[in-house]
Amino acid sequence: MNVNLYGTQGKWLMVDCGITFGDANYPGVDVILPDLQFIEERLDDLLGIVLTHGHEDHIGALPYLAADLGVPLYATPFTAGLIYGKLEEEGITDKVELNVVKEDGPFSIGPFTMTYTPLAHSIPEGNAILIETPYGKIFHTGDWKLDESPALGGASTGAELTAIGDKGVLALVCDSTNVFNPEASGSEGNVRKGLDEVIGAAKGRVLVTTFASNAARLQTLGEVARDTGRELCVAGRSLDRILRVAKATGYLRDFPDTIDFDTAMDLPPNKVLIVATGGQGEPRAALNRIAEGSHVLKLHEGDSVVFSSRQIPGNEIAIGKIMNTLASKGVELITDRQAFIHVSGHPGRPELAEMYKWIRPEIVVPVHGEVRHMYEQARFALEQGVPKAVRQVNGDVIRLAPDGPKKIGEAPVGRLVLDGDVILPADGATINERRRVALYGQISVAVAIRNGKLAGTPQVRIQGVPVEEDRDAFLDEASDAAAEAVRKDGRNIEKLRESVRLSVRRAAVRFTGKKPVVDVLIVEI
Secondary structure: OOEEEEEEOOEEEEEEEOOEEOOOOOOOOOEEEEOOHHHHOOHHHEEEEEOOOOOHHHHOOHHHHHHHHOOOEEEOHHHHHHHHHHHHHHOOOOOOOEEEOOOOOOEEEOOEEEEEEEOEOOOOOOEEEEEEEOOEEEEEOOOOEOOOOOOOOOOOOHHHHHHHHHOOOOEEEEEOOOOOOOOOOOOHHHHHHHHHHHHHHOOOOEEEEOOOOOHHHHHHHHHHHHHHOOEEEEEOHHHHHHHHHHHHOOOOOOOOOEOOHHHHHHOOHHHEEEEEOOOOOOOOOHHHHHHHOOOOOOOOOOOEEEEOOOOOOOOHHHHHHHHHHHHHOOOEEEOOOOOOOOOOOOOOHHHHHHHHHHHOOOEEEEEOOOHHHHHHHHHHHHHOOOOEEOOOOOOEEEEOOOOOOEEEEEOOOOEEEEEOOEEEEOOOHHHHHHHHHHHHOEEEEEEEEEOOEEOOOOEEEEEOOOOHHHHHHHHHHHHHHHHHHHHHHOOOHHHHHHHHHHHHHHHHHHHHOOOOEEEEEEEEO
16 A cells, blocks of 8 residues: 655655555455545645556555545556556546656656656566655655566666666665565566466366466466467456556557357366466455356366465465365365466565665665565665665655655554445544444344333344344343333433443343444334
């Protein structure tokens, strides 16, 4: 969920505006957005949003936040194509100015002059941004790696990056994701060899799951399909979207023609290669539906599923569930622990060291990772001879120049959730109420009174309260508890409401040991 703000001469520039995804801490929520309160209070001074590349954690919040921010967006053609599709889905293409910038020269926004600098990543047009200001130059890497044989697009050479460093760079704002990896990330070209071996040896139908946005891997899989004599079938809306945008912007032009689901099932199993979304355990993605048997595409004993991606921390249980379902069908599972079928799109320590050598910044500012990753990169940069490094956390306001780096303040930061079509605080009343209901269950009590006395039997309904076989007995006891509360406090409505709530909850504690949420409706007749 990347959002970066650069300020100079009273004006601000935003680099990237991404999302992260919900987990068990946010019941019913799929998408989490950054809270942009700091810059929302300074909108008159925000000049624009510049996007490094098209991954969700860098552009995913734009459909929900860009219109309200009301500033122009700047992106290279492929990234702009992905953004336009998102804006179109939200029906706001006429409300957001999207500028397409080529990677062939500088462009200026107020006191900032920027130049896109291509770097290898797992998606076309991954770019660093060289930001020139009156006080020095910032080299903001975005997501990157070193790859001498990238599957898609080009990347700046060491000589080109050295030339940038020769002109002087104040700060290198750098990806920290793989700072603990002692080895370089590896080349996409070598992944092709590994996939050729695995898929070439398979006897049955093969399904490969990878990140939909990994267009470089899609290119590789198209080549592997040809290498192994298999027809290619693609399953997943997000894959279809990436393929469409990539082809429209000049990539994947030699990608094989794909076959539909019915044709894939009619062909001999050893003549089909399926590429599907869902390798992170997403319940509505193609792989999960295929595993559960609710998709047109089917897998049987002797077929194979290749997980050509890494497990994102937090998804292990969901992925394990799908793996177990597939294994129970006799499907062979292949991960990067068994074969060389995946490389990361982020730099290991040798690649970081090379970047420091080329750019030679005065300051390294680690970003993109958890706190432990960013602090480790700060240590590593200092070990490699970088004069200064920043140890920062979300919200820190850092002066880079003059007299930097120095922490000069803290900005409010946090999370928002997209709940249905509504944006809410991630830890606000709605989500906290939902968490309580999920943990403890809920009881509704309706009580009718006339002249301060009970009029009829209190009605009780429950959801998620663990009474099971004792349900009727509990409902009777809860109703009796509510009736007794009316007899004690029937003439004061507010006092009665609280008395009924506490009486029913005490009954629930006696039965279950839990304290459910109790809602009370009092009707005066």
